[in-house]
Amino acid sequence: MLFTHRIKHCRACGTPVQYATPADDNRERAVCPACQTVHYENPLNVVGTVPTWEDRVLLCRRNIEPRRGLWTLPAGFMEMGETTAEGALRETVEEAGAEIELQGLYTVLNVVPAGQLHLFYRARLKHLRFDPGPETIEVGLFSQADLPWNELAFRTVRVTLERYFADRETGQFSIYHGDIR
Known part of the structure; x- marks a missing residue:
């Protein structure tokens, strides 16, 4: 490439x-x-979370380009001086105003054409109070049946959510690694 x-x-x-x-x-x-x-x-690292409450996942509607107006998991570029976990926590607070407990690394996706590596952590929401930041129009909690699949901003978000709901069915969560070309 x-x-x-x-x-x-x-x-x-x-x-x-x-x-x-x-x-x-x-x-x-x-x-x-x-x-x-x-x-x-070198590739840029994008870090984020899959925040959940019971059978629902928290998504953010983007207020910035690219893909303004579409839904995404809370995520963004990792900053110097932070770990991937710290970056994922920070992005979740900045974009959704959500308090979470990290539950471990979940997906590692190489986005080869963009020169990026996306890392998503599973996370448990501590409560249902949110305070979205300026990069987010609104947040929403979605079950698998209600998720706006046709309005997702990025392929890495789709892959991560598909994997999450499949793993949720079996109750077995493991780290998933994949390539987006």
């Missing part, structure tokens, strides 16, 4: 970069012709 080069200028000195394969490497990198700094482009 070829990626569009995203780095335009050297982060060290501001010179426009050139893409080349460094002598000690095996792939093309953004290299500064002035200071020789090599810049690496």
Whole structure:
């Protein structure tokens, strides 16, 4: 898969970069012709939760692009200085204003075309008081039958929810790993 080069200028000195394969490497990198700094482009981590109450899952209706107006699990980009679990908790508070108890890593999904890794944790809602942040239009609790399947924002959310409801039927939850191409 070829990626569009995203780095335009050297982060060290501001010179426009050139893409080349460094002598000690095996792939093309953004290299500064002035200071020789090599810049690496790595996947971004998206962390979130599958917050549940009894037989229902909490979803957030997005108030931002991409996919504004569609439903998603509370999730977002991991920040420097936090663990994946800390990021998932933070995103759940920021997007849904929900208090949760994490129950373990649940899905690990490689989103190859976007250069992202999505990690969702199972979570139990502590109560039904929510205070959605500015990135969320509204939150809702949905059973499997009432879930807005045709209005989900991302494939990783669909895969995670399909897996969750299938596992809920059996009562056996394990970590799921998959690829979105």
